[in-house]
Each structure stands twice: as structure tokens, then as C-alpha cells.
């Protein structure tokens with residue numbers, strides 16, 4: 001059966017006709033792999049023997065979406081079942097060129113992240129960490145619940161005697177959790193809450209836990225999947241993938257947070273961080289604070305709000321500049337007629353699959369506030385880099401006039417802007433009507449410049465598994481199947 005990406009129906013795993021589609025798709029796109037440890041290997045292919053590179057790639061034990069979802073169901077029934085290793089392969093545009101195979105068409109993808117510096121307001125490539133500024137052809141992600149098992153697997157997979165690839169960068173990611181076992185980022189805030197949902201069982205769980213009166217997170221597959229240009233076979237999809245290593249200066253973040261706190265009344269100091277992020281550390285959205293909620297049930301982090309009642313400065317609970325509002329304004333977008341705003345904003349959503357990293361052995365000690373060496377490996381899948389990740393970063397996060405004039409950029413994330421909008425000139429309005437109906441407004445020159453620094457990144461594509469397997473058949477045969485594929489795509 002040909003899968004219709006545009007269909008609003010989300011994927012029901014029990015339908016047998018969806019099995020081939022899920023077998024062809026790589027894991028981690030429709031659902032986070034959820035493993036505690038992940039090794040990200042940035043690879044450069046050896047150009048003198050491309051058939052051998054292709055053979056090596058084709059032999060990798062790539063995890064399919066079907067396998068992942070089956071494992072996750074088993075894990076649900078039996079906690080001892082840990083699902084084992086997840087293996088994922090992503091190719092950069094230069095990687096496609098090296099392999100000489102039909103490549104995804106996106107201009108942003110073809111340019112690579114380094115050349116999109118102006119759009120993203122990124123630091124220059126010469127300031128990136130070594131390895132990330134090298135020519136990267138592929139990213140191999142290996143994730144497992146057991147770090148020692150993962151290390152053994154890496155040695156098996158990367159051939160030392162007859163090398164076909166060089167590892168230009170090795171990057172570990174480790175899940176970080178709060179005292180309730182919920183995933184957090186290094187500033188201590190619960191992360192990974194609000195996501196598009198593609199799977200029927202996840203949606204049902206969401207409806208049971210959170211309820212839907214305003215914000216419906218269901219998403220069509222077209223938000224994250226595109227036709228894979230590498231094969232003529234039916235139901236083979238891929239996804240564009242953004243990787244960014246974002247280093248966090250926790251000390252500075254906490255100092256700035258404390259400064260805002262100093263300006264708030266005694267019983268509201270805790271709100272300081274929520275005015276920056278849009279959620280409290282435990283994940284409670286500032287938009288829903290003071291409403292009836294069972295906050296004891298930490299697994300049920302609320303997400304049912306849409307800012308539709310917070311559209312002007314006298315009604316905002318969540319400041320316009322807050323990270324979650326800038327990066328997903330939900331139903332509010334003054335640039336569009338109200339009836340169109342929500343659908344438009346929803347079409348920009350990204351599927352976040354990031355994981356924190358710790359290179360200084362902080363070991364989850366949140367009382368220690370490092371100035372760097374910890375951060376987030378931001379990773380996101382989408383159907384269009386230009387219309388989703390870059391749109392969010394350029395048109396929303398970094399635009400001081402979005403959603404309304406004088407909002408400022410995203411204090412958690414916004415990067416250095418052009419001289420007319422230097423951080424120092426941005427007095428965010430730390431305003432909320434949260435204090436039992438009393439408007440609170442603190443205008444102050446507190447800025448979060450340099451609390452996050454980009455250390456490197458790249459754009460990739462996650463090809464379908466049949467495409468990867470087709471590289472096995474040898475260079476000459478492969479060319480034939482590629483020609484067939486390009487005819488189909490014309």
C-alpha cells in the first residue's frame with residue numbers, strides 16, 4: 001500500500017499494511033530512541049575506494065522504525081527488555097557527492113550549515129570546535145542503555161585494519177534526569193515535552209495524560225518525511241536532520257536568572273527562569289500556572305495551551321520572548337489572520353531528538369554551575385530545513401520583532417544579531433500577569449548573551465533502509481538502479 005504522507009491520520013502500529021513502510025524507515029524519526037547513552041561518529045569517506053565505502057555502509061545494522069517500535073512495546077511489557085543497540089545513518093550533501101548517488105534537492109542541505117551562517121546568525125566556522133569544521137560525509141549514531149556494550153559494538157563496526165572511513169569527530173551524549181526520572185537539560189529544566197505526535201498509541205497516551213482542549217499535537221507524516229530520492233521503491237521515505245552542538249554557560253544563565261529573581265517579589269523569585277524558558281524547571285508551563293493541575297503527577301507534564309488568550313501585553317502570562325513561545329507560538333501569530341495562524345505555525349514544527357552532553361564530569365550535579373563543557377546536542381528531523389528549523393531560528397527566535405515589536409530575541413537561544421540589534425540594546429520586558437491577576441513588569445538590561453555557544457553543526461539526510469542496502473550491489477550495478485531512481489523522480 002502506498003502511504004499518503006499528507007493524510008492527517010496518525011500511524012497505527014497494529015495495521016499490517018504499515019509494516020513495510022516502517023521497515024523501510026530508520027528508527028528515531030517517529031519516536032525518540034530513548035537510550036541513555038549515544039555516540040555520534042562524524043565520518044569522512046575514503047575517496048580512493050568508494051565501492052568499499054558503500055559496501056561498509058550497506059552492511060551496517062541500521063535500526064528500522066518497525067524494530068524500534070516493536071522493542072519499545074516489549075520494553076513496556078517487560079522492563080528487563082532494554083531493546084539493545086540502535087544504529088542510525090545520516091548523510092551530508094558532501095557525503096552524497098562522494099557516493100555519487102541521487103541526492104535530496106534542498107538548497108540549505110546542499111549548501112551545508114556552515115554556509116547558512118548569515119541566515120542563522122552563527123559564529124564563524126573558524127571558531128567551531130576541531131572536527132566539526134572538517135569535511136563531514138556522514139554521521140553514524142549508536143545508542144544503547146549500556147555504555148560498555150556500546151563501546152564493544154563501536155570497535156566491531158569501525159574497521160581498523162582496512163579503513164574505509166575516518167572518524168573526524170567522536171561526540172558522546174548522555175541523558176540527564178531530574179529527581180523524578182524526567183529528562184532535563186543542563187540548566188535544570190525539563191526538556192523534550194512538547195513534540196509533534198505521529199503514532200496512534202502515543203497520541204492515546206497523551207490524550208489520557210494531558211487532555212486536549214486547546215493544543216492538539218497530532219501531526220501528519222508530511223511534517224517529518226519526504227520521498228527518498230535514492231530508490232524507486234514504494235513507501236521509502238527519508239527525513240532532513242539538523243545537528244548543532246550548543247555549549248551552555250550554566251553559571252552565567254543562573255546569574256542572569258538570579259538577577260531577574262531579585263527584581264521579583266519574594267514569593268515569585270522562582271518564576272525568573274520560567275520568564276526566560278516559558279516553563280518552570282519541573283516543566284509546568286507558565287501559561288497554565290495557577291490553574292487546576294495535578295502537579296504531583298510529574299509524568300503528566302501539561303501541554304494543553306495555545307496563547308490564544310495571551311495576545312497582548314496586558315494579558316500575557318508567558319512573555320512573548322520566552323523560549324517555548326518564540327520557537328512555537330502555537331495559535332498566536334499577528335502576521336497572519338487568526339484563522340490561519342495556528343495551521344501555519346504548526347507547519348513549522350520540528351521533531352526534536354536532542355541529548356545533553358557533559359565533557360567535564362558534572363555527572364548530573366545541578367548545584368555545580370559550569371561555564372561550559374556541558375550542553376545540548378540539538379538534533380531535529382523535518383521535511384524541510386528551510387521551512388522548519390531555519391524558519392524558526394531566523395524568523396522567530398532571532399527576530400526581535402516577533403511576535404510583536406520590541407519583543408527581543410529568544411533569551412535562551414538567540415544568537416548575536418546585526419549591530420542594530422545588539423544584545424546590550426535589548427531590554428526584554430519580563431512581564432507577566434501571573435501574580436494573581438496583578439500585572440508585573442520589569443524592564444531591565446538583563447541579557448543572556450553567550451549563555452549558549454554553537455560549537456559546530458551540519459545538515460544531514462536520513463535515507464531509507466532499502467536505499468542504504470542497495471549500495472551493497474556494487475558500484476556499476478548501483479549506478480543502474482540510481483538511473484532508474486532518477487527517472488522515477490523526474
Ligand code: HEM
Nearest residue numbers: 185189190191192193194246279324327328376378392393
Ligand atoms: C542549549 C539549547 C537549548 C536548550 C537548553 C533548550 C531548552 C528547551 C526547554 C527547557 C524546552 C521546554 C520543554 C519542552 O517543551 O520540550 C524547550 C522546548 C522547545 N525548544 Fe528548545 N532548547 C534548546 C535549543 C533549541 C533550538 C536550537 C531550537 C530550534 C531552533 C529549539 C526549539 C524548541 C521547541 C520547538 C520547543 C517546544 C516548544 C513548544 O512546542 O512549546 N530549542 N527547549
